[in-house]
Amino acid sequence: MNLVIDLICQHRSIRQYRDEPITAQQLDAILNAAQAASSSSFLQANSVIRVTDPLLRAELAECAGQQAYVVSAAEFLVFCVDFHRHQAVVPEAKTGYTEQLLIGAIDGALMAQNALLAAESLGLGGVYIGGLRNQPLRVVELLGLPSEVFPLFGLCLGHPAQEPECKPRLPRALVVHENHYSEPFDHALLAAYDQTMAEYYRSRGSNQKQQTWSGQIRAILGKEARPFMQDALRAQGFLLK
Ligand SMILES: Cc1cc2nc3c(=O)[nH]c(=O)nc-3n(C[C@H](O)[C@H](O)[C@H](O)COP(=O)(O)O)c2cc1C
Structure with a gap:
């Protein structure tokens, strides 16, 4: 339809990168794009930590479950929710609310997606690293994050050394509803999507496997989802009210 879309x-x-840096001008454009995202109540409740120290990268890669691309990417950015800065502006600020965590998580994701799209528009590629939340308080310690700052996810960026296929998304009718939530669930549509995904996983260029989307979701949601998260968030001053 147009170049942006x-x-x-x-x-x-x-997830695989050529050994080539991202220029200062490119990084500047990417970070400008990130900061151009909308911001709830214009709170700008986020910080980005650019990790350039290779040893620190290696420690973060380990936190994320040995994801090697955290080390090999030309740039690694950690997107954080940040209400610490507001305390400097308004010492009596009422913080610690769950709503504020949502604001920081939403706005942080918007910033990061702007950054990734900007990078992609420059011929670069990247991947988010939610794996950092495997050990959130270790990440807090490694990055020296003060109270009221919490790491949401990382973003690896670099010059692509692979050309993976696009992953098919759920059929629109299962995702977009008109006026009211559509029920009952359309199992026939899901079955067709499972076939599409099975074919994608079977025939893609690398890391081929026998899997459907339903099977994948069953495996993920059959496990606990980082049950330590509530405690970690509270330790950093979030989810208190
Ligand atoms: C917040 C977030 C965290 C993610 N964390 C990881 C991660 O830790 N490691 C990884 O390899 N991919 C990670 N991904 C990438 C997803 O696996 C990927 O986006 C999804 O499989 C769809 O594939 P695509 O991005 O190639 O379309 C993450 C994606 C998001 C949005």
Whole structure:
């Protein structure tokens, strides 16, 4: 339809990079794009930690479950929710609310997606690293995050050394509802999507496997989802009210 929409729809995560830096001008454009995102109540409740120290990268890669691309990416950015800065502006600020965590998580994701799209528009590629939340308080310690700052996810960026296929998304009718939530669930549509995904996993260029989307979701949601998260958030001053 147009170049922006084409770029957005061609997205796929890139996990292998050429050994080539991102220029200062490119990084500047990417961070400008990140900061241009909308911001709830214009609170700008986020910080980004650019990790350039290779040893620190290695420690973070380990926190994320040995994800090697955290080390090999040209740039690694950690997106955080940050209400610490507001305390400097308004010492009596009422913080610690669950709503504020949502604001920081939403706005942080918007910033990061702007950054990734900007990078992709420059011919770069990247992947988010939610794996950092395997050990959130270790990440807090490694990055020296003060109270009221919490790491949401990382973003690896670099020059692509792979060309993965785009991953098919759920059929629109299962995702977009008109006026009211559509029920009952359309199992036939899901079955067709499972076939599409099985074919994608079977025939893709690398890491082929026998899997459907339902099977994948069953495996993920059959396990606990980082049950330590509530305690970690509270330790950093979030989810208190
Ligand atoms: C917040 C977030 C965290 C993610 N964390 C990881 C991660 O830790 N490791 C990884 O390899 N991919 C991670 N991903 C990438 C997803 O696996 C990927 O986006 C999804 O499989 C769809 O594939 P695509 O991005 O190639 O379309 C993450 C994605 C998001 C949005």
